Amino acid sequence: RVKSLPKDFVWGGATAAYQVEGATQVDGKGKTMWDDYLKAQGRFSPDPASDFYHLYPEDIELAKLYGLNAIRLSISWTRIFPEGYGEPNKSGVAYYHRLFKCCLDNGITPYVSLHHFDSPKTLFDDGDWLNRKTIDYFVTYADFCFQEFTEVKNWFTINELISLAFSQYVQGNFPPSHHFDVTSAIQAEHNELVAHARVVNLFKDKGYEGRIGLIHVLQPVYPYPNTPENAHAAECEDAFMNTFLLDGTFKGEYEPETMKLVNEVLKANDAHLNIAPGDMAILKKASTRNDYFGMNYYQPSFVAAYHGESTNTFNGTGEKGTSSFKFKGVGQHVKNPEIPTTDWDWNIYPKGLYDMLKRVSETYENCKTIYITENGLGYKDNYAGVGKVIDDEPRIDFIDQHIEALLKARNEGVDVQGYFVWSLQDQFSWANGYNKRYGLFYVNFDTQAREIKKSAQWFKELADTMPD
Ligand code: BGP
Incomplete structure (x- = not known):
């Protein structure tokens, strides 16, 4: 089964600050939009998570031992600016310097996002990305990080703009839990794109050293069954979930064909989008200045037309078959019986990764180098005891098939230069909690002990195929 990786391939594991760090109330950290929300929900706590705040040396060491050469991290905005703005918090700044140093000392290159679903509580209360002041504060925070963390050479602005907007305002499983508030969703998508573009323009105008881009999760949409x-x-959902953001990022304009479909979705939902004067010029300017693109890929959706009222149920427990999604004037998600699904009803379809890589590279000439910045399998791993390797064969199959799809696209000329598995170690999942594990390394959340999974050994084997 073992294939080989190309020379200089970036071979990493991904994390997000709030999902791994824990230590949410130490060293002057401010609250994010999640702290009070999770407390009120009472299902699970973000503390201590994987206690990465203290145990990062161990995780970086494991990464090195198992053949990784890169890691995705995010900076928690509220460790640096507890309120989102104002005076920087020295201990937060010092923590990230220690963390980056540890990565670099071990030959693990950090790829760092500035925003991974964790808006400061103060700004969240004031409208989050719907309030344009958040954009200004984000630009100031980004500028501070570029000046301060000169050891970082690979930046991403925002992680998964669509997941944030969609989960907050359509699916309702992220705070503030609105359902089918389509106006807020499309506005948040647009405003986050403006925030991204302003940061890219600033990075380039000020001549900061290194590379910058953003991360979109791409979820291909296939009609099922395939009727007109x-x-x-499927086209409507695709425009709303994927094309709107890709156009905005890499063309600096929303193509007429894209807007026709998006407007159809907005109209069916009595929604509207407000584009402020000057926004499109900002997007246009940034559209040629992204150094790379981070693509997250998990699954496609299979869709049938739907014109009834919108309704959804979210499977956040891993009880197979409990999710449903019906979006008025867009479509409903259906099960394609030929496609296997996870316990959380996610479709397993590696060809979707190949399809998306081809599409992005063929459609967007400004999209240069691509990194797969997340891909992985949420799975209820079986703990085997202290010091015992955990058998996660289904995860190996999943990753193996997706790497295969990636290499196929690469052989056909798509410039994919790396792969980050989601996730490096087990961590908590925003709307699912601690039983949805993704890690190469198992975390015993009672003791914080790390155990090795077979997938980590497999990862190492593949790393060893990379030519020197
Ligand atoms: C992406 C996020 C990650 C992560 C992952 C898995 O959307 O960037 O933060 O959580 O998906 O999703 P989930 O945790 O919902 O299974």
């Missing part, structure tokens, strides 16, 4: 009506539903 369902094909149209």
Whole structure:
């Protein structure tokens, strides 16, 4: 089964600050939009998570031992600016210097995002990305990080703009839990794009050293069954979830064909988008200045037309078959019986990764180098005891098939230069908690002990195929 990796391939594991660090109330950290929300929800706590705040040396050491050469991290905005703005918090700044140093000392290159779903509570209360002041504060925070963390050479502005907007305002499983508030969703998508573009422009105008880009999760949409009506539903969902953001990022304009479909979605939901004067010029300017693109890929959706009222249920427990999603005037998610699914009802379809890589590289000439910045399998791993390797064969199969799809696209000319598995170590999942594990390394959340999974050994084997 073992294939080989290309020379200089970036081979990493991904994390996000709030999902791994824990230590949410130490060293002057401010609250994010999650702290009070999770407390009120009472299902699980972000403390101590994987206690990465204290145990990062161990995790970086494991990464090195198992053949990784890169890690995705995010900076928690509220460790640096507890309120989102104002005076920087020295201990937060010092923590990230220690963390980056540890990575670099071990030959693990850090790829760092500035925002991974963790808006400061103060700004969240004031409208989050719907309030344009958040954009200004984000630019100031970004500028501070570029000046301060000169040891970082690979930056991403925002992680998964669509997941944040969609989960907050359509699916309702992220705070503030709105359902089918389509106006807020599309506005948040647009405002986050403006924030990203302003940061890219600043990075380039000020001549900071290094590379910058953003991360989109791409979820291909296939009609099922393939009828003309369902094909149209798939196009609408695709425009709303993928094309709107890709156009905004790499063309600096929303193509007429994209807007036709997006407007159809907005109209069916009595929603509207407000584009402020000057926004499109900002997007245009940034559209040629991204050094690379981070693509996250998990699954496609299969869609049939739907014109009834919107309704959804979210499977956040891993009880197979409990999710449903019906979006008025867009479509409903259906099960394609030929496609296997996870316990959380996510479709397993590696070809979707290949399809998306081809599409992005063929459609967007400003999209240069691509890194797969997340891909992995949420799975209920079976703990085997202290010091015992955990058998996670289904995860190996999943990663193996996706690497295969990546290499196929690469062989056909798509410039993919790296792969980050989600996730490096087990961590908590925003809307699912601690039983949805993704890590190469198992975390015993009672003791914080790390155990090795077979997938980590497999990862190492593949790393060893890379030519020197
Ligand atoms: C992405 C996020 C990650 C992560 C992952 C898995 O959307 O960037 O933060 O959590 O998906 O999703 P989940 O935790 O919902 O299974």
